Amino acid sequence: MDKTYILPFVGLKEGKHQFDYVIDNKFFETYEYDEILGATINVHLDFVKKSTLLELNFSATGEINVVCDVTSEHYLESIDTTLSLVVKFGNEFNNDNEEILIIPHSEFQLDVAQFIYEMIVLAVPVKKVHPGIEDGTLQSDILDKLEELKPKETTNNKDTDPRWSKLKDLLTDKKE
Numbered sequence: 001m002d003k004t005y006i007l008p009f010v011g012l013k014e015g016k017h018q019f020d021y022v023i024d025n026k027f028f029e030t031y032e033y034d035e036i037l038g039a040t041i042n043v044h045l046d047f048v049k050k051s052t053l054l055e056l057n058f059s060a061t062g063e064i065n066v067v068c069d070v071t072s073e074h075y076l077e078s079i080d081t082t083l084s085l086v087v088k089f090g091n092e093f094n095n096d097n098e099e100i101l102i103i104p105h106s107e108f109q110l111d112v113a114q115f116i117y118e119m120i121v122l123a124v125p126v127k128k129v130h131p132g133i134e135d136g137t138l139q140s141d142i143l144d145k146l147e148e149l150k151p152k153e154t155t156n157n158k159d160t161d162p163r164w165s166k167l168k169d170l171l172t173d174k175k176e
Helices: 025-031 113-123 131-135 141-149 162-172
Strands: 015-023 038-049 053-067 074-090 100-104
Touching: 015 113, 025 038, 025 113, 038 113, 053 113, 074 113
Parallel strands: 074 100
Antiparallel strands: 015 038, 038 053, 053 074
C-alpha cells in the first residue's frame, strides 16, 4: 500500500485542503491494468472537512499512452476528467452508492488511490482511435489493407435484388 495516497483526515482542521498527485506508469502497474501503457497525469484534490462529512472533488488532466483499436498503433490520448465524492460516517463500511461512501466512525484516514484509478480508467474512451485516422495523416499497413478490403458501392441498380425494390415501393405507396 502506497502511503502517498493515504489522507489522515483526523489531524486536519475543518475547512478546505488541497492535495496534488502526479500519476505515472508505476501507479497503473500496481493495479495490473494493461490498457494504459504509460501516463503523465496531474490530479488535484479539493478536500473539504466538515463536522459530519468529507467532500472530495478530484480533477485530472494529462495524457495516457494507449493502443488504437483500429490499427494497434500507440498514441497519446488526452485526459480531462473530474470526480466528486461525499464521505459520511456510519456503523459500517458501505460503497453501494457511487457518489456517497460510508466509512466506520473509527476510521481516521482515507486511501484515495482507488478513486483516482477509477476516475482515470472511466475517462479512457471505449473505442480508442488514433487521431491520425480521423485527419488522414496516419500511414499504416493496416489502414491500407482495410481500405483494400472495403466493400465497393454499387451504382448499378441491376445488382440490387428486385425483392428489396418492391419493399421500398411499400414505403412510397403509403397514403396520408
